[in-house]
Amino acid sequence: MSRLYGSRQALSDVDVGLHPGxxxxxxGPSGAGKTTLLKLINREIRPTxxxxxxxxxxxxxxxxxxxxxxxxRVGVVFQDYKLLPRLTALENVAFALQAADLRVSGxxxxxxxxxxLEAVGLGDRGGAFPSQLSGxxxxxxxxxxxxxxxxxxLIADEPTGNLDQETALEIMDLxxxxxxxxxxxxxxxxxxxxxxxxxxxxxxxxxxxxVRDQPAGQTGRMAWLATS
Amino acid sequence: xxxxxxKPRFPRRHLVRVVAxxxxxxxxxxxxxxxxxNIGATAPALGSMTLLLLMxxxxxxxxxxxxxxxxxxxxxxxxxxxxxxxxxxYQDVVTLWNQLEADARVARVTYISKDEALAxxxxxxxxxxxxxxxxSNPFPASLDVQVRNIKDVGAIDAIARKSSLVDPLFPTxxxxxxxxxxxxxxxxxxxxxxxxxxxxxxxxxxxxxxxIKAAIHSRHDEITIMQLVGAPRWMxxxxxxxxxxxxxxxxxxxxxxxxxxxxxxGIAGGASSFTQFAPGVTAAVAAIAAGIVLGAGLALGSGSxxxxxxxxxxx
Numbered sequence: 001m002s003r004l005y006g007s008r009q010a011l012s013d014v015d016v017g018l019h020p021g022x023x024x025x026x027x028g029p030s031g032a033g034k035t036t037l038l039k040l041i042n043r044e045i046r047p048t049x050x051x052x053x054x055x056x057x058x059x060x061x062x063x064x065x066x067x068x069x070x071x072x073r074v075g076v077v078f079q080d081y082k083l084l085p086r087l088t089a090l091e092n093v094a095f096a097l098q099a100a101d102l103r104v105s106g107x108x109x110x111x112x113x114x115x116x117l118e119a120v121g122l123g124d125r126g127g128a129f130p131s132q133l134s135g136x137x138x139x140x141x142x143x144x145x146x147x148x149x150x151x152x153x154l155i156a157d158e159p160t161g162n163l164d165q166e167t168a169l170e171i172m173d174l175x176x177x178x179x180x181x182x183x184x185x186x187x188x189x190x191x192x193x194x195x196x197x198x199x200x201x202x203x204x205x206x207x208x209x210x211v212r213d214q215p216a217g218q219t220g221r222m223a224w225l226a227t228s
Numbered sequence: 229x230x231x232x233x234x235k236p237r238f239p240r241r242h243l244v245r246v247v248a249x250x251x252x253x254x255x256x257x258x259x260x261x262x263x264x265x266n267i268g269a270t271a272p273a274l275g276s277m278t279l280l281l282l283m284x285x286x287x288x289x290x291x292x293x294x295x296x297x298x299x300x301x302x303x304x305x306x307x308x309x310x311x312x313x314x315x316x317x318y319q320d321v322v323t324l325w326n327q328l329e330a331d332a333r334v335a336r337v338t339y340i341s342k343d344e345a346l347a348x349x350x351x352x353x354x355x356x357x358x359x360x361x362x363x364s365n366p367f368p369a370s371l372d373v374q375v376r377n378i379k380d381v382g383a384i385d386a387i388a389r390k391s392s393l394v395d396p397l398f399p400t401x402x403x404x405x406x407x408x409x410x411x412x413x414x415x416x417x418x419x420x421x422x423x424x425x426x427x428x429x430x431x432x433x434x435x436x437x438x439x440i441k442a443a444i445h446s447r448h449d450e451i452t453i454m455q456l457v458g459a460p461r462w463m464x465x466x467x468x469x470x471x472x473x474x475x476x477x478x479x480x481x482x483x484x485x486x487x488x489x490x491x492x493x494g495i496a497g498g499a500s501s502f503t504q505f506a507p508g509v510t511a512a513v514a515a516i517a518a519g520i521v522l523g524a525g526l527a528l529g530s531g532s533x534x535x536x537x538x539x540x541x542x543x
Contacts, residue, residue, distance in 0.1 A: 042456065064461070065461065068458045068459060068460045068461065069458065070458070071455070071456060071457065071458035072457070072458035073458075074458075076456050076457075082449060082452065082453055084449060084450055084453065095453070096453065096457040097457075098250055098253075098254075099254070099453075099454045099457050099458075099459035099463065100457045100458040100459060102246075102247045102250040102251065102254075102463075103243060103246060103247055103250075104246070104250075105246040105249070105250075106249070145457070149457070149458075
């Protein structure tokens with residue numbers, strides 16, 4: 001797939017596939033096209049050329065009225081968490097669940113949201129507002145919100161950018177767990193230390209081009225990334 | 229049976245109830261809460277829309293009264309009063325009466341005696357004083373000729389004037405062009421009223437669109453999250469349309485109540501003169517006007533919101 005912003009080539013002939021149960025890191029310098037690739041997967045934008053298939057749906061030619069269907073199969077995690085400050089942690093998760101599916105009752109949403117919060121280690125903080133939680137805890141709530149509807153794909157854009165190294169590792173452990181449940185997880189990150197430590201598949205973009213696609217266990221020390 | 233998983237059918241009634249509850253929550257409860265939270269930002273839209281609807285209601289009632297007035301004028305203009313000399317013999321009057329009634333262009337002819345003319349004058353506001361000022365009866369007897377088509381009034385007038393029974397100073401009530409002048413005035417008033425309401429409408433729609441734009445910006449994160457988790461477009465946009473409709477409904481209720489109140493005050497305050505100047509405006513008409521104002525408020529509020537959403541919200 002390719003994507004142009006005006007005359008600037010944000011992505012050029014990138015061909016990449018994500019697999020269920022696999023955690024993939026998306027790395028590259030700023031402006032390499034990482035966020036553009038995530039936006040293409042979530043159909044926030046369309047490719048200028050090429051195709052984007054997400055869980056069997058053609059995101060590249062999806063009508064606006066069908067975008068919601070695709071997004072129910074994609075969980076999204078942001079660097080700044082994007083939690084609603086006037087809702088508690090539990091309500092934030094339940095809000096996403098019920099916004100995506102009207103058939104979910106309030107009781108069911110609460111139950112499933114609590115399960116999701118327990119899965120990310122925050123079962124006892126459901127009643128807390130975002131302002132009462134640390135950055136790492138807020139990101140856990142955001143992850144619970146992203147996975148509560150059991151999406152086929154989870155994309156995360158710099159999810160550890162605002163967190164210390166220890167918390168970042170905990171968040172990455174969560175992503176590993178989510179991938180282990182069968183979800184295809186794609187994490188865009190600048191955190192080379194974590195990428196090196198986890199030894200998962202790494203897709204590298206530079207200037208909108210796919211320059212490396214290293215399978216899990218073969219990423220080495222990735223020293224080259226610091227200079228790319 | 230061991231090992232078989234039995235999955236009971238999800239009760240349809242329960243599902244319908246859950247969906248309905250979620251719809252009410254997402255569309256109406258959240259919209260009402262948000263409207264209450266953003267009342268400060270909504271106030272200018274509410275004010276301008278209330279003013280527009282009030283003016284529209286009053287202009288509408290005035291237009292209705294003017295329309296009735298125009299109908300009355302048309303009926304009066306096609307009624308030709310042929311004033312008779314005081315010394316005209318009744319037998320001669322009957323001859324003229326029969327002559328006019330025989331004309332195919334005439335619907336009917338009625339004889340009004342001097343006493344009946346005086347009684348009629350006393351029922352018209354302003355005239356009793358004039359009628360009582362004179363010791364003798366100043367009003368002449370007349371033949372009231374109802375002409376079928378207003379265009380033929382001139383021709384019937386010409387026939388009547390030829391009779392020697394007709395008062396030489398004021399032969400008939402015919403005033404060439406009077407009806408046309410009234411029509412021109414009423415048309416001018418209608419155009420001015422329409423332009424005024426259209427201008428107010430433009431202002432109200434613009435202000436409402438801006439208030440919805442402000443609401444969209446204030447809930448940007450919420451909208452983003454809803455869009456990203458796969459909320460359908462109608463669920464993202466619906467609450468804003470409902471918010472606009474609430475603004476319109478509140479404005480409509482206030483404006484409708486004031487319109488109704490003013491009309492009722494007019495009816496109760498000056499019964500005779502009011503019906504003279506605003507014919508046809510009754511309590512029922514005022515209530516209907518208030519209802520239309522409320523409906524217009526709902527349509528205006530939700531319509532402005534939809535326009536604003538189309539402009540300011542990404543799909």
